[in-house]
Amino acid sequence: MIVDVHGHVSAPSELYAWKAGLLAHRGSHGVRPPRISDDQLREAYTAPNASFGDVSHFHHLDTAGVDVQLISPRPYQMMHSEGPARIVEAFTEEVNNVIHRDTELFPGRFRGVAGLPQTMDLTVEQWVPELRRTVTELGFVGALLNPDPYEGTRVPPALGDRFWYPLYEALVELDVPAIVHAAGCRAPAREPYSLHFIQEETVAIWSLLSSDVLKDFPDLKLIITHGGGAIPYQAGRFLPSGVRSGATPYLDRLRTLRFDTCLYTRDAIELLLKTVGVDRCLFGTEKPGTGSQIDPATGRWFDDIHLLVDEIEWLTDDQRESLLHGNAESIFAL
Amino acid sequence: MIVDVHGHVSAPSELYAWKAGLLAHRGSHGVRPPRISDDQLREAYTAPNASFGDVSHFHHLDTAGVDVQLISPRPYQMMHSEGPARIVEAFTEEVNNVIHRDTELFPGRFRGVAGLPQTMDLTVEQWVPELRRTVTELGFVGALLNPDPYEGTRVPPALGDRFWYPLYEALVELDVPAIVHAAGCRAPAREPYSLHFIQEETVAIWSLLSSDVLKDFPDLKLIITHGGGAIPYQAGRFLPSGVRSGATPYLDRLRTLRFDTCLYTRDAIELLLKTVGVDRCLFGTEKPGTGSQIDPATGRWFDDIHLLVDEIEWLTDDQRESLLHGNAESIFAL
Amino acid sequence: MIVDVHGHVSAPSELYAWKAGLLAHRGSHGVRPPRISDDQLREAYTAPNASFGDVSHFHHLDTAGVDVQLISPRPYQMMHSEGPARIVEAFTEEVNNVIHRDTELFPGRFRGVAGLPQTMDLTVEQWVPELRRTVTELGFVGALLNPDPYEGTRVPPALGDRFWYPLYEALVELDVPAIVHAAGCRAPAREPYSLHFIQEETVAIWSLLSSDVLKDFPDLKLIITHGGGAIPYQAGRFLPSGVRSGATPYLDRLRTLRFDTCLYTRDAIELLLKTVGVDRCLFGTEKPGTGSQIDPATGRWFDDIHLLVDEIEWLTDDQRESLLHGNAESIFAL
Amino acid sequence: MIVDVHGHVSAPSELYAWKAGLLAHRGSHGVRPPRISDDQLREAYTAPNASFGDVSHFHHLDTAGVDVQLISPRPYQMMHSEGPARIVEAFTEEVNNVIHRDTELFPGRFRGVAGLPQTMDLTVEQWVPELRRTVTELGFVGALLNPDPYEGTRVPPALGDRFWYPLYEALVELDVPAIVHAAGCRAPAREPYSLHFIQEETVAIWSLLSSDVLKDFPDLKLIITHGGGAIPYQAGRFLPSGVRSGATPYLDRLRTLRFDTCLYTRDAIELLLKTVGVDRCLFGTEKPGTGSQIDPATGRWFDDIHLLVDEIEWLTDDQRESLLHGNAESIFAL
C-alpha cells in the first residue's frame, strides 16, 4: 500500500488554453471556464504524454505501485502574481473543480488538495473561502500554501509573519494540513521556478522555526515539500543557535513540521529521514513531473522514489509502512 | 470578390496551452513548440466554435462572401509585455508558423500577416529578422505593428518617435504594409484590450501626423485598424491647427495613412469613407471575433460588415470594388 | 434662441499672471488673488483677442446667435496635478469668483459652471464644499468633472470606481449636472491636452457603462463633452457584449448619459445625433477656443457649429429646438 | 555712484499670463511669445506696484541712489523643473529678450544678466547657446547659475561635480561671471523657495571649495548671492579641516569666490565683509523684492541696504567705493 502525497493534476489542453486566454484578455471576455468533457479528463491520465516520458500518468502510478495519490494544482501554473484578482480566483476555482471531477471519475485513486487564490490583491482572509469550499463541499484533504505569492517579483512576508495567521486559523479550524509549495518565479528573481521551490522552502522553515507560529497554532500541520529545501542538509549550521538562546533544540523544533520525500537520490532521502525522523516524513514523488525521465545509467525513472526507499535497508517494517502510507493516512485522515 | 484584410488565426487549444506553459515556466522547460497535426489545424477552421457564435471560422467567411482573408496572430494573445524575451520570440515565431501552415493547407484562402516579437527587452532592430523571415521565406504580405509593446503597463514612445525608424526602414525595404494594431492591456491601464486598441490607434494617428515619419518614409504603408480609433469622428477638432501652422491641411495629412472598415455600424463606416476617402479604405472585418454574435434586433451577425457596405447607396461601382478588394490587392500586392 | 452649454471663461492676463506666480512660489507668497477691476473683466469679453481669431468673445457669440452661454473655467488651465493643494484650491475658487462676477456684469448672458479643486492631495469629499458654495451661494448651474486629476502623470481611478461616489452624491443632492471634461496633460503621457480630452471621455463612458454608477445614482446627470470621445463612432464594437451578457443593450445604456455637440464636422454631429438620440444631446461649441479659426475653404469659423446643425435637414423643428436650447434648459433648470 | 548687482526684471502681466499658458498647454499651442508693447514694458518699472510696497521699481532705485542695476530673470519664476524642455527654452529666451528691451528702453540704467534654460532634459552643453546669444548679441554682462535645476524635486549634482564643466568652460571663454542663485522649490522639499536659495548657496560653496573647480578654472568668476547662505556665519566650523588636510586655509579658499551683500541686517553684512574681505563683496539688494516692505520700527525699507552700508563706520572710503561700485565694475567689465 502506497500513498503519494505529492502529485499534481493532469489536465487537458483546453484548461490551459483557457488560462492563456485569461492572461491575454485579463477577464474582459468574462471568466467562464471552458467545457471539458469527462472523456477529455480521463484521457489526461490514460494517454501517453511527451512531458511524462511518453507514457501516461497512470502508467507512472501503476508501475510505482502508488495506490492513492494526493493531487493538487500544478504549482508553477498557479499564476498568483497575475491580475486582476478575479482571473486568479477563476482559474484556481476551476482547477480545483477539475481535481474534484478527477477524484470522482477515478474513485479511490485520488484525493484532492486545493489550490488557493493567493493573489496579493486579495487579503489572506479572502483566500479562505476557497479552502472552505474545497474541504467541506468537495471533500479535499488539504491545501497548497505558496509562501511567495509574488512569484519572485517582490519579497513577501515570510511564513513566520502574522500576515499568514488568518490562513493558519482556517487550516486548524478545518483540521487539514497545508503543503508548503511555491508557485511560479519571474524576473527580477534569477532562478527558475524549480529552484525557487527549494529557496522558498528553505526560507519558510527558517522563518517558521524563528517565529511563534507553531506555539500559537500547536495543531497546525505543515508539510514542507522537496525534503525541506536546504535545511536538513544544512541543519548543523542552526544547531548552535538553539544552544545559545536556551531555546528548544533546533532538531526538536524541526520536528514540529513534516516533510515529503520528493528527492531523487537515495543519499538525500536517507539524510532527511535521519535528520527529522521517519515519523515526520511522508512519501511523495511529484510523479509524473520534473523527474519523469529515464536515467540512462540505471534504466529507472528518476522519480521512482519507491525504489530508493526500498533500498534503504535500515528502515524497520513499521517505519517503512509509516513512511509509505501510515503517516499520510494519519495526518490527512484518509 | 471580397478580400478581408483584418482576420486573425484560429488555432487549436494545444497552441495556447503551450503558451500558458511558457508563461508559467518562463522558458525553464525550454521553448520547443507542441506537436500540432494538420488535422488539428484544419479543425480550428472547420469546426463550430463557441467563441464564434457556435459556427466555424469558414462558415463566417463563406456566408459573408469573403474569398481571401489576411490572417495575423490574435493580437490580444501576443504577450509582448511578458518576459524573458525568448518566450515572446518563441511564441511569435510559432504563431507565424501556424499561419504559414494554414496558408498552405487552404491554398488561396488565406494570406499571412506576421506578428513580430515586440518585447521591449529587445531592440527594434531585433524585431526585424522575424519580419524578414516571414516575408521572404513564408510569403507573408505584411505585418502587425503594435504601438504599445508595454501593453498598458508603461507609456511607450509614440509612433512618431525615431525609436520606430528601424522597423519603418525594413518595411519599406521589403515593400510590405504594416497593420497598426495594439496587443494586450494590463493594469495600471484602466481599459480592456478592446478599448485599448481604439485609444492606441487614436494616439498613433495623432503622433504620426504630428511627426515627420511620412516625410522621412514616403513609401511607408500604414493601415490603421478599427476605422482609425477616434480620429475620423473627431477630425474637425484638428482642422484649425492645420490652418494656423500653414501645414498641409489635416485631412490631406490623414490621407497619407490607410484605414480598415472594422466598424460595426453603417453610420460609422460612412463617416470613415467620407472623411478619409474610399481610396484610403480597406475592407476588414475581424471575423470571426469580437463581433461574431447575432444581433437580436436584425438577426444578422454584428460583424457582417459586407451587409453594411452593401447598404451604402452612394458608393459607385468602382468605389465598391476598390473598397472590397481593389485597394487591398494593390497595397498588399496580392 | 440658442443655449451653448460648452463655453469657457475669458479672463484678463492678471488672473493668469497670478497663477504663474502661484506655480512659481508654491504658495509661499500667500494665495491672495489679484485685484481685477470690472472694466478688466468686461474687456476680456469685448476686446478683440488674437487667440480668438482677432475678434472678441462677444463677437463670436453674437454672430453665432448664442443667447445664453454656460461658462466654466478653461479646463487646460485648471492645474489639478500641481501642489500644494492650497494653490489649486485658491486658483479654483478665484476662477469661480471671476465667472460669478461675469454672470453679474452681463446679466442673462452667462450661467456659471464651477471648477472643483480636484487635486489628489485632497479627498473627493474635500472637493465638495466648492461645489456647494458655487451652486448655493453663487447660483451656478453645474460643475466640471475632470476624470483625470493626475493630468496624464499617473493612472487615476476610472469614473466607474467608487472613489468618485462622494462627488456623485453631492451632485444628486444639489440636483446639478456635471460636465465631464479633462484638464491638462503632461508627460509621461504622450498626447497634448486636446487629445487627452478625447481619450479620457472615451474611457469615462466605457467605465461608467461597465459599472453600477447609473444604477446607484439614477438621478445623476452627466454630460460627456466633445461628442463623447470615440464612443459614438466605435459604438458598434460594444454592441455584441450587450448581447452576450444579457445586459441592457449598449445603445440604451449609452442613453443614460448626455453629450454635447462640440464636434466641428457635420458628419460627426449627425453620427452623434443618430447614435445617442437628439434628446440626449446638448448644443455646445467651446467658442471661442480651439476652433476659432476661419476655414479657408469655406470662409466660416470652424466652431460655427450652429451652421452645421442648420444643414442637418432631417431634424424636425422640435428636435432642433430641443437640441439648441430645450434639452439644456431642462437639464440645467435654466 | 552705486551699482546694484542683484536686481530682477519687472515685467507686465502678459509675460506671466503667457507662462501660465505654457504650463497649461505644455507647448501644444506653440511657444510664440505674447505681443508686449514698449509702453507696457516701461509701465512695469514706473507704476506703483503692490508687491513692491505700493511704489514703483524706479522709486526704489532712485531713493536708494542706485545708478545702475544688473537685472536678471526673477529666479523663482524660471521653472527649470518643468517640461517639455522647449517651454523652458522659450520662456527663458523671452525673459532675456524682455530684459534686453528694458536695457534699451532705459539706456544706462540697466545691464542684463541672462537666465539659462537649465532643464535637466537638456544637456549642460545645450544651455550654453543662450548664454552665448545673450552675451554676444544682446550685450549681457553675466548669467544666473541655478545650482538646483530640479527645484527641490530630486538631488542634483553639486557644483563641484564635473557635470557643470561645460558651463564653466563657456563662462570662462566669454569672460563673464555667473551669479549663483537657485530658482523655485517644490515638494518633496520642505522649504519655500526663499529658504531654498540659502540652502543651495550653502551647499554650493561647500561643494565648490571641496572640489577642484577653481583650480581647473582659475579664471571662473562666481558670485554667491544672499551673502553666501550660511557659510560666512559658520565659517569657523570649516577652519580645522583646512588644517588637518594641509590644504589651502579655508578662508583663503573662500576668497576664490565673490559674494553679494543681499542681507538685510547690518550685523550680517559686517560679518560678511570681515569674513571674506571687502574686495570679494559686491553691493546687491534684490530690490524691489522680498525686502520691499517698510520696517515699522525704523520707517525704512528692509531692503535699504545702502543705509546699512552707510552705517558701517570702519569702512575706508576706498573700500566703500569698491563695495558700492568698483568691484562690480571690475568683475562685470561695466
Place this chain on the structure above:
Amino acid sequence: MIVDVHGHVSAPSELYAWKAGLLAHRGSHGVRPPRISDDQLREAYTAPNASFGDVSHFHHLDTAGVDVQLISPRPYQMMHSEGPARIVEAFTEEVNNVIHRDTELFPGRFRGVAGLPQTMDLTVEQWVPELRRTVTELGFVGALLNPDPYEGTRVPPALGDRFWYPLYEALVELDVPAIVHAAGCRAPAREPYSLHFIQEETVAIWSLLSSDVLKDFPDLKLIITHGGGAIPYQAGRFLPSGVRSGATPYLDRLRTLRFDTCLYTRDAIELLLKTVGVDRCLFGTEKPGTGSQIDPATGRWFDDIHLLVDEIEWLTDDQRESLLHGNAESIFAL
C-alpha cells in the same frame, strides 16, 4: 563656573566595534551589548586621543575651564536610518547606559542628555519610552532631537509638522529640553554630516517659526545647536514677512527658541548674541570634536570658545555669567 551644554560621549572602541557588528549581522547575533569595564570607560576620557588632537577629553575640559559638561551620544554615530529597528533601539539604549555610567564614574562632571531611537520604522510614540527611562531612571536632563531620522536618504516631516507632537508632549510632561541636532547623512544627499547639521537646523527653525508648535506647546524648550544654522545670519531675510502677515515680529518669534554658542569665530558668536539676545544663548563647545585642532595662526584650539567669549567686551558680567552657566542651569534645572 562654566557649564558646556554641547558635549558628546567618549567611549571605548568596544562600543563601536559592537555597533559595526550590529550593522553587519543586522541583529541575527542578537543585540546583547559588549562587556565594557569601568576602567575602559574612564580611559576614554583620560587617555590622549588622536581624534582630539592627541590630548584627552578631560584635558580639553580642564584647560577650557569647563566644570560641568552635558554629554549626549555622538550624533553622527546614531544610525537612525539603519534597520531593523531593534538594532537602533539596542544601540541607543546602550549608548545612554554608557553615558549614565560616565556620570556616575565622574560625579558632578557630567550630566546626561539622551539619544532616542529615532528610526522611522517606529512611531514617534515608540521613541518616548527611552526618553522617559533616561530622565526618570537615569537622571538625564534632556534629549537630542534629530530633525532628519532619514539621515539624508529621504525628506522627513519638518519640525513644524504634527508628526512630532507626541515627542513634544513627552518633553513638556517630563519638563526637559530637547537639543535639536541632526545625526548622519548619506547619499543621495550631497553634503557631509557636518554640513547637514547646519542645513537641518536652518530648516528646523524656519519650520518651527512658520508653525504653531510653540503656541501649542508654550512650555516646550528647544535648543538649536551650532548657533542656529544659517538663521541668525540670514534673519533680515525673514523680517519683512513678519510685517506683511501682521504676525509676531520675526525676531520675537526667534526668541521662543534657544541656541548654543557652538561657532568657532568670535564675529559669528557676537552676531548670534546680538540677534537672539544673550538670554536665549547657552555656552556649548562640541569639545572635543570637530574643532579640536590647534589653529596654527593663533596656537589656540579652534574650539576654545571660552576664549572667544572672553574677548567680547560688551558683555556685562551678568550676561557673561548667564551665558556661561546661568541660562543652562535654569533651563536644564541643574
Place this chain on the structure above:
Amino acid sequence: MIVDVHGHVSAPSELYAWKAGLLAHRGSHGVRPPRISDDQLREAYTAPNASFGDVSHFHHLDTAGVDVQLISPRPYQMMHSEGPARIVEAFTEEVNNVIHRDTELFPGRFRGVAGLPQTMDLTVEQWVPELRRTVTELGFVGALLNPDPYEGTRVPPALGDRFWYPLYEALVELDVPAIVHAAGCRAPAREPYSLHFIQEETVAIWSLLSSDVLKDFPDLKLIITHGGGAIPYQAGRFLPSGVRSGATPYLDRLRTLRFDTCLYTRDAIELLLKTVGVDRCLFGTEKPGTGSQIDPATGRWFDDIHLLVDEIEWLTDDQRESLLHGNAESIFAL
C-alpha cells in the same frame, strides 16, 4: 597535517570601531585606518573571546589539529552594499592588510585570502587591482567572491552572467582560486546573513552550471562554501534536465566546482563527499565562528568538523589525506 580553507580573520575592536566610524561619517573624516599594534593583532588570536565560546582562536585551531588556516575577511562585515565606494575600498584594503600582518606575525600558521571591494558603484574591473595587490604583493593565495554585492537589497546578476567575466579573467591570469561566499544581508531580504550564504551558494551553483562560465574559463577554480548550499542534497532534482538536453550529466558538471566541508553534521558531510566526490572537497571549518559552541549532547564544539570526518569510516587513507590537506595544497599551491 590539516589545512583549513575556511577561516576568517580575528581582529581587534579598533578595526571595527573604525568601520563603525566610516559608516557614520561616510568618509568625511577621511579614510585613514586606525593605528593597531602588533600586540593588539596577536591578542585577537590568543585571548579568550566570548564570541568563540570563551576560548581563543588558537585554542580552536590547536585542539582541532589545524596546522594551516586560510583566513579571509569576516564576510558579514564586508559592507559591500554601503557607500560611498571609497569607504568600501578603504575598509577592504585595511582588512587585507591586517590579514597580511597576521600571516607575518604567525609564520606558517595562516595564508591570506583577500576580500575585494565589491561595491556596485565600482565596475568589476575596478575590483581587480586589490586582487592583484594582495596576490602579487602580499602573497595571498586566493580571494573571496561575494555573489551578492547588493547584500539582499536588490537582485544582482547571477554568477553565470557575463557581468562577472573581468573578475574571472583576473583569477585565471593570477592562477588563484575564488572562494564563493556571500557577505551581509539586509531588508527587504527576509533571511539573516547566515541563511543568505546558503541561498546565494545555491543560486550560484545553479547559475554557473547553466552557463558557459566553466567552458569559457576552463582553468577557473571556484570553491563553493558551506558544502554547496542546497545543491548536493537536492542534486537529484537536476539530474533529469541533464538527460533531456543531452548536456554533460549534471553530476559531472557539478564536479567542475569545488566545495568545502563546512557543514556541522556527519550525515551532511557524507552526502557531500558522495555526491561530488572526495577529490572535489576541501576541509573547511569556519572556526572559530558560527559553530563555536559546545554541543551539550556531545560535549564537542559544533564546528569540530575534523571529528566528524574522523568518523567517516569508508574514507580511504588517501582520500582522507586529500580531504584534510592534499586537495587544498594542490588548488591553492600551498
